[in-house]
Amino acid sequence: MIEIRHVSKSYNKGKVKAVDDLDLTVRPGEIFGFLGPNGAGKTTTIKMIVGLLKPDAGAIVLNGLDTRTDALACKAMTTYVPDYPAVYERLTGLEYLNFIGDVYGVPKAARLERIEKWLEIFELTSAVGSPIQSYSHGMKQKIVLTAALLPAPRVMVLDEPMVGLDPRSAHHLKEIMREHCDQGGTLFFSTHVMEVAEKLCDRIGIISKGKLIACGTMDELKALDRGAGPTLENIFLELTDK
Amino acid sequence: MSRLGSLLRANLKSNFGVSVLVHRFFREKKDRWYLPLVALGVLGLLPALYGYLRFIRFVFELLQPLGQERTLLTFAILLGQFLVLIFGLYYVVSAFYFSRDLEMLIPLPFKPFEVMLSKFAVILVNEYLTMIAFVVPVFVYYGILSKAGPAYWISASIVYLLLPVIPLALVSLLVVGMMRAVNFSRKKDLMILVGSLVLVCAGMGLQFFINRTAAAKVDYQAMTGFFTSPNSLLTKIGAGFPPAVWATKALAGAFGGEGLAGLGIYLGVSLLLFAGMLLAAQTLFYRGLIGIGEISGRRKALSRSEMSRRIEGGRHPVKAVLGREWRIMNRTPIFLLNGVLTVIVIPLVFLLMARVGTGNATSFLRAIAAGTGLTGILGAAAFMIVSGCLNGTASSTFSREGSQFWMSKVLPIAPRDQVIAKFIHSYGIAVLGFAAGTAVLVLGLGLKAGPLIVAWILALVAGVALTAVGMIIDLARPFLDWTNPQKAIKQNLNVLFAFFADFGVLAIVGALAYVLAKAGVGGRGLLAFLFATLALASFVSVRYLLAFAERRYREIEI
Numbered sequence: 001m002i003e004i005r006h007v008s009k010s011y012n013k014g015k016v017k018a019v020d021d022l023d024l025t026v027r028p029g030e031i032f033g034f035l036g037p038n039g040a041g042k043t044t045t046i047k048m049i050v051g052l053l054k055p056d057a058g059a060i061v062l063n064g065l066d067t068r069t070d071a072l073a074c075k076a077m078t079t080y081v082p083d084y085p086a087v088y089e090r091l092t093g094l095e096y097l098n099f100i101g102d103v104y105g106v107p108k109a110a111r112l113e114r115i116e117k118w119l120e121i122f123e124l125t126s127a128v129g130s131p132i133q134s135y136s137h138g139m140k141q142k143i144v145l146t147a148a149l150l151p152a153p154r155v156m157v158l159d160e161p162m163v164g165l166d167p168r169s170a171h172h173l174k175e176i177m178r179e180h181c182d183q184g185g186t187l188f189f190s191t192h193v194m195e196v197a198e199k200l201c202d203r204i205g206i207i208s209k210g211k212l213i214a215c216g217t218m219d220e221l222k223a224l225d226r227g228a229g230p231t232l233e234n235i236f237l238e239l240t241d242k
Numbered sequence: 243m244s245r246l247g248s249l250l251r252a253n254l255k256s257n258f259g260v261s262v263l264v265h266r267f268f269r270e271k272k273d274r275w276y277l278p279l280v281a282l283g284v285l286g287l288l289p290a291l292y293g294y295l296r297f298i299r300f301v302f303e304l305l306q307p308l309g310q311e312r313t314l315l316t317f318a319i320l321l322g323q324f325l326v327l328i329f330g331l332y333y334v335v336s337a338f339y340f341s342r343d344l345e346m347l348i349p350l351p352f353k354p355f356e357v358m359l360s361k362f363a364v365i366l367v368n369e370y371l372t373m374i375a376f377v378v379p380v381f382v383y384y385g386i387l388s389k390a391g392p393a394y395w396i397s398a399s400i401v402y403l404l405l406p407v408i409p410l411a412l413v414s415l416l417v418v419g420m421m422r423a424v425n426f427s428r429k430k431d432l433m434i435l436v437g438s439l440v441l442v443c444a445g446m447g448l449q450f451f452i453n454r455t456a457a458a459k460v461d462y463q464a465m466t467g468f469f470t471s472p473n474s475l476l477t478k479i480g481a482g483f484p485p486a487v488w489a490t491k492a493l494a495g496a497f498g499g500e501g502l503a504g505l506g507i508y509l510g511v512s513l514l515l516f517a518g519m520l521l522a523a524q525t526l527f528y529r530g531l532i533g534i535g536e537i538s539g540r541r542k543a544l545s546r547s548e549m550s551r552r553i554e555g556g557r558h559p560v561k562a563v564l565g566r567e568w569r570i571m572n573r574t575p576i577f578l579l580n581g582v583l584t585v586i587v588i589p590l591v592f593l594l595m596a597r598v599g600t601g602n603a604t605s606f607l608r609a610i611a612a613g614t615g616l617t618g619i620l621g622a623a624a625f626m627i628v629s630g631c632l633n634g635t636a637s638s639t640f641s642r643e644g645s646q647f648w649m650s651k652v653l654p655i656a657p658r659d660q661v662i663a664k665f666i667h668s669y670g671i672a673v674l675g676f677a678a679g680t681a682v683l684v685l686g687l688g689l690k691a692g693p694l695i696v697a698w699i700l701a702l703v704a705g706v707a708l709t710a711v712g713m714i715i716d717l718a719r720p721f722l723d724w725t726n727p728q729k730a731i732k733q734n735l736n737v738l739f740a741f742f743a744d745f746g747v748l749a750i751v752g753a754l755a756y757v758l759a760k761a762g763v764g765g766r767g768l769l770a771f772l773f774a775t776l777a778l779a780s781f782v783s784v785r786y787l788l789a790f791a792e793r794r795y796r797e798i799e800i
Contacts, residue, residue: 051651053799054797073654075652080652082648086645091569094553098562100653101553102559108553108556128544129552
């Protein structure tokens with residue numbers, strides 16, 4: 001479970017309010033899609049959840065643990081995929097996965113089983129022995145996703161995870177996301193692809209200028225009925241057109 | 243502004259981070275403390291500048307009665323151009339072929355020579371900055387001492403601006419040609435490493451010849467010989483590399499007949515080479531670039547048994563981070579050169595100087611070898627510390643992570659564990675330097691085991707403090723937004739600040755020991771004092787580093 005309690009974050013000594021009193025909860029077993037225009041505060045929110053940024057106010061609680069006071073325990077249950085796969089390019093894919101396995105304490109047997117499984121799904125088996133610097137953007141994204149899945153985390157936070165993926169890998173990722181939540185995990189992800197959010201998410205939040213302007217299931221969002229139209233795209237355009 | 247003008251402007255601004263600095267200092271009003279610190283660093287260099295000016299005056303007054311004072315200008319010009327060559331190869335290879343913005347620039351509607359020119363401009367500015375401390379003092383002080391007129395100052399400005407053009411154009415032609423002829427780009431790491439080692443060897447070779455040319459003592463005769471003897475290195479290089487002579491004539495002759503002729507030839511050749519370089523860029527540059535992003539070697543799927551063998555299990559996070567640090571450092575040529583290779587090369591340079599030449603370094607080493615008791619021990623310890631600790635490993639340990647620092651922030655490894663792993667890595671390289679220094683002291687100078695053991699103890703203790711201090715400095719303000727690994731060390735002020743801090747720590751400890759020695763404390767007492775002081779400094783700095791890490795890891799936002 002992810003609880004974001006009245007979180008605010010500003011830049012430039014308070015002049016730019018990136019996230020303004022954000023308050024929302026993502027329940028276990030739920031895929032939560034986070035939408036918003038560029039610069040709305042999506043990545044800032046995500047970075048605060050995973051500990052890359054410090055909130056100015058408010059608290060973030062993961063499965064009952066406060067990220068400020070139990071930072072390490074929160075990190076141990078969470079994995080994160082950034083919007084750009086900046087990984088250790090000088091390591092081979094396998095060295096990188098071993099490193100992740102070590103820091104999350106994944107035992108060897110589980111590590112072997114999971115690495116083989118994800119590498120096969122993402123078609124990375126033949127590349128895993130090569131340095132990551134030789135990978136394409138999509139391959140880097142897939143090795144980061146494999147690393148994020150390796151510890152079998154309870155909470156996954158993904159920032160635009162579909163970017164750079166080929167259609168087959170994107171399809172697999174959606175299945176994996178569903179499977180993760182069906183097993184009781186929590187998943188928070190941002191995207192600009194409305195169709196993906198509409199079909200995949202249990203609930204959707206829309207942020208604009210740092211404020212959460214809508215949050216709920218697809219049906220709940222449709223029920224807002226401002227005459228926007230039946231699709232998420234229509235709703236999004238209507239809500240953010242201010 | 244023209245298209246090319248915009249490209250040049252954007253590249254210069256992006257490379258020197260002008261826009262970022264303006265934004266940070268004047269919009270966000272952050273990091274303003276940085277400016278006085280930089281000013282302080284510059285002030286710290288004033289004594290060295292004073293020493294250099296005295297040297298210039300000494301040589302000028304030595305050569306003037308012989309009518310040879312202009313050789314001083316040849317010396318400065320050659321020194322400047324040698325520096326351009328040394329740094330130029332690094333800059334050219336990394337800027338022309340391995341900048342990350344090339345992927346963005348190539349698809350834009352620019353001609354190949356325009357893209358290369360924009361990179362060349364950045365290198366040129368870097369070279370002006372590199373030469374400023376060595377060449378400008380000679381040009382300016384020479385002008386003052388010779389009471390030169392306005393013509394000299396105009397010539398000096400032109401010559402200074404042209405100074406890097408010939409060597410840089412030559413290096414660029416060589417690199418662009420080589421990249422086209424052999425697709426080195428697939429072996430770029432090897433190329434940077436081999437190229438750098440060749441340059442280090444060239445530097446050592448030059449040092450070797452300078453030492454041989456200069457006589458046993460730095461006296462008037464030797465100095466005069468170095469600058470004026472027909473067989474001296476300076477004269478030989480000057481004769482073999484005429485641009486230095488043309489530039490000297492342009493400067494010394496001001497706007498007279500000889501001066502104008504020299505300036506004309508110098509300007510002409512510079513422009514000719516520059517044009518040749520642009521021509522080569524237009525035809526060869528992009529062809530050499532093709533393949534930059536390609537995968538080196540064939541990929542082979544790992545068999546199940548091999549995968550099982552290579553998948554590890556159960557390493558402690560400290561060990562995992564240490565393995566990561568070690569691999570990334572040694573697989574990134576620029577990092578490798580500044581870490582493991584530096585701690586081996588520094589003692590070798592000293593050994594070479596001790597074997598063949600004169601100078602302060604040599605007399606220092608010989609004093610250690612000849613020294614008995616306390617002098618030998620302290621000298622050996624100092625030498626080992628210089629060999630092992632004066633590199634950028636500790637003071638760039640966080641900066642080297644660059645944009646990948648996000649992983650250190652989100653992974654479930656306590657900052658304390660990460661810092662311990664980084665400390666072990668940096669300290670390990672320092673100890674490697676102590677070992678290399680010891681090899682030189684034993685094999686080259688025949689130092690005995692007794693003083694060596696005590697020196698080792700002192701170096702090991704001092705190494706802890708200096709490594710921790712370097713790491714603290716880097717952690718206080720890590721330089722994470724670099725686009726080229728070279729910047730993480732070479733353009734990282736933390737490395738410079740750490741040098742000053744290291745010298746500061748050693749100077750304070752040394753001064754205290756000196757006071758005690760003057761007060762009549764004996765050798766053993768002094769050694770005990772040094773050991774205790776360094777051990778205390780080590781304890782305090784490591785404790786502080788660990789506590790600081792817990793706080794800073796939370797504070798650093800990326």
